[in-house]
Amino acid sequence: MSATMTSSSAPSSRSGYRAPVTDQDWRNVGKWGGLCTLALVLVSLIGMPVGLDRRILIHPVLSLGYLSLLWIPLVLGFVVSRHVELEGVESPEPGGRDLLAGALTGLLGGFGMAVFIVALDTFNLRDPLVNWSPQLLELLNYGRGLGFGVVAWIAACSVLGLLGSSIHVIPAGVRRVVSYGAFGLLGIAVLEGAIADLSEGFGLQSLTDSIYANRGGVTVVWSIVLVVIIGVVSMLTRGRFKAAKANYGELQGPERKRASMILFLLVALLTIILPLFLGTIMNELLANVGLFLLLALGLNIVVGLAGILDLGYVAFFAVGGYTTAVLTSPDSPFFAPEMHFAITLVIVVVFAGLVGLIIGAPVIRMRGDYLAIVTLGFGEIIRLLFMSDWLKPYFGGAQGITNVPGVDLGFVTIKGTDPRSVFYLVLVFCALAIYISWRLQASRLGRAWMAIREDEKVAEAMGINTVNAKLLAFVVGAVLASFSGAILVAKVGSVFPNSFMILVSIIILVVVIVGGMGNIAGVLVGSFVLIGVLGGPRQPGLLHEFQSFKLLIYGALLVFMMLQRPEGLVPSARRSQELHQEEFLQDVWLKGEEREGEEHEEELHAAEASGAEGSGA
Amino acid sequence: MSHLMEIRDLKITFGGLDALSGLNFHVDEGEIVSVIGPNGAGKTTFFNAITGLVDPTEGDILFDGESILGLDPHQVTGLGIARTFQNVRLFPNMTVLENIMVAQHCRTSQLVLGALLQTSAFKKEEREIEERAKEVLAFFGSRLVGYRYDQPAFVLSYANRRRLEVARAMATQPRLMLLDEPVAGMNPMETAELTALIGRLRSEWGFTIVMIEHDMRVVRDVSDRVVVLDHGVPIAQGSYDEVSTNPDVVEAYLGRPAEDQA
């Protein structure tokens, strides 16, 4: 810093110097404030507040309906005061300006909301806006009339904006306690169904009865208690988790193998024991999640490992389902051999492999985006064929095939009425799929896939038969999808063409991408979080109130992840590095400086030697 | 005596422009031949034709006596022809070791079953792949070994990337290596080092080498023979001394002296 700067009282006023990027920009506040209003109004008009009001998170204070609105000023307040950290540039200390920015953003949003409420009261735009209703007005006014509503929203949004921006300002310890506490509480509220069910299984019913109020939601008292408990726990375990992870990372060789083994056994034990303590509804949910997990694992191999965007993946799901139905159901129209599930499975694998080859062979050489659309086309063609009157004598047309028996294993019959058994069957196949993904990734084929994903032309020049490699990925994915189809049909007892719409392919794609493409753990997390909580294409999840809104959230989530975090929620180290090459490079460069110094010495010596050689030649 | 690679009357036309015409050329086992010429002379197109990335309009390319026209690039590599790229094209997010391991794909065979069942054949092959990769990398001294193995390729310095590019070509176990401007952009120390290495590629590893280069010192130091291309046509062939004093070659690079132009 030059002498002239220090002699002035305020650098910005003296020299007109404005810190780049990192200071507060009031136009920014205007923009985010406007966005706040827009988001609040849009969410209201979509019907989320009214539709989600039934689900109470904290009784009697906070329902999911209100939360669907209140998160907006909170998050936007956070975003407004986010500063970009630049190496070597002094960024201004977060402080009053940021709080003000957050509060103002919230204020603008609240003001917009107030205008909206007044409009809601004055005009009737029910046609065409279906959710423009008195119920919405009541809800927004908290049942206390227009005046209250207007003031409440302006105040609440400002406060929330302020709170959002305060996240930057408060010390790290407080931030940790508050965020863990809040999210922990949210989790407990959201997972009410699962937790209550589980505790019933363990006989801890009385505990959950007191935590959760009768009408749903955590009681206010317990909310406070839980936040405190979680906060304290997070303070006590501060750093421990990270240290443990670092320790695990440092482990080498046989020690690492042992640690992984133990970890794996623990997880396996948990997943096997858990369903025994859960009731029917929860097991049904788990079975559903499992089916989609199986599909996602297959698509993960195709998209994540080999880099092929297959939008018609649902076609293999359908082939598996229909093959099973035709071969096992006595009501199969044309050909009803009523085989046992085990034999059917073998035939399903062969068929799915064949269909995979037939569809895959021609498309595999196309460029990525065309391939995506062609596979979409194939997926639709197959569904239309299964639904057509033309093929009705074979596949039952729009009415499908019913009366598909469950899986008879002698000592137990696995069918839809016993979801726990279905879950165990699904678990076996998921384990198989995980094993396949894991082994293939760390093999010669996996490396070939990686190379193809990186630079296909060069991969070919390196001797890799790219057509064969991609086709293999396609076929493996097809087989895994067909497994899922077979189990689904055995579980539900029937097959209908409309279970196999493009929607399914897209939802699985979202799961894979949001979870973490190419990464098994990511896919697991994605499936549980998305399908488990929000629900599948037609099946409800834990929060079944989201039925009408889940597709919207899937779409928004996909866009958001692609823009902000394309590596997914649980990124593989490699993928994260791939997508954030700049940061990684900087880190390596900074860390490698010491090494480079030594290396430079070596280079100098070597060069002296070869320099003498070269000039003599 | 048959040549390792023979090019007969090769002609490549791109929409009206003759990128190459009337090229006759051969390489014998164990030779190092340089291909030089001003920019746009068709040198990289020549390499692309050999490796199957471009289809010739006329002519034939023979490797070990048999035509390799129309083969897919991976088949050409399988036969024993490897190449490097002018603008280094590594697999940036794969580690140094993985780049070399994947280059051995066409020399190895384990597929799905081996990986899934973890057969002893599979494990043996994986070990061999890793060992061979380390052997290849060791050729470059201490540059690409040790902690470098697990670094993703995009962190490497420019010179190291060029070396890795050559290492990758080596790993495909070729008989013929096509090096496309191997020392482009290197400083004199690095150039000298790599020149010596190219010599060792022939003497220690037995590769036959065809090299495109602009740096005449490298061409002079290492080639047995030089071929000069200009506007897609070969205008001279011979030893470096013969070619460098050939007036046509001088004219191609530098133009005619003003007083000679009518």
Next chain:
Amino acid sequence: MTATIERKSARQVSKVDRFLTFIRIFLVSLIVIGVLAFIAQQVAPDNPFARWRNPDAVGLTGDQFKGLLMSGLSQGAMYGLIALGYSMVYGVLGFINFAHGEVFMAGAMTGFIASDKFSANGLWESNFLLSLVIIIVLAIMVSTLTAVLMERVAYRPLRESPRLIPLITSIGVSFFIQNAVMGVFGPSTKSYPQLPQWLSKQRSILTFEIAGTKLLVLLVAAMSMAGLWYLVERTRTGKAMRAVAEDKEIAALMGINVNRTIVTTFAVGGAMAGIAGILWGLLFRSVTHMTGFLPGIKAFTAAVVGGIGNLPGAMIGGISLGSAESIAPLVILEPLGVPGVSQLKDAVAFTVLVLVLLFKPSGLFGEQLSAEDRA
């Protein structure tokens, strides 16, 4: 260290190529047989060949055929208008805007809301032309706004990303818009009000009987196409669009504001789709939040058929696809004995898509790709 190398046989026609050739031959024979059977049914209905696959074949009267053709043409014109947007965006940015179908739907929805209001307050009946003009203007505004917003929010940050990432994002955008519209306006089917008699009645042109509405569709599509042609070929903006489509970087070096040009491209494509939306609403009179999905994919097919990036190609592709969709079920499939052919109408479009991408991905008139996109 030279390893032994197995001699691989040279020049092996791969099994995949053989398979593809087989498919080509199979499909061509299907089409030929179907058409021949159709002709036989028309010309000599009692001939055993005519009755061979489909004993109940009735064949089409000339009027029926012409009617099908008119439907096909008008539907195809709308596909063409939507296809223009796909083609332009692909030409400029190199990716498929999966959400373009939703831009079309937005126009159709706006048309519904506006026409519904006009119908309620009587303007629709009293001054139809004025209402029509207003709803077209409104629809264009809304679709353009939708397209521009999409570009700004979801696509601009991803300019440098590999091609698949914006495609995936556009799938998300498509989903979002579909369901947002469903949320805000409800899932019910929306009906446009009745069209005045003088417009919708059948007219005779040359020997063709055509409903007035379809004629309107064709006329408006032609006018839009002409306007677009003028914009692209004769104005500076159009020149800038063509330059950016060729090579973004060089265009920037030539002083063209690339960002603004891209926004303009999205806007123009959006406007075309908005017009198509109104026409669709007038012709089919019903709109839902899912209305954009199928026509979107079909319009993309049309863009590819004509050669992606090629604007006249997109329109011609659209018209061809529309006609094929209309005629093929009855001319090819029914004579082959396929029952319930009208269900398979959508399958025709998807099959055309698959076939074109398999056998001639550069389309009828060749792709106009930018330098970096030429694979």
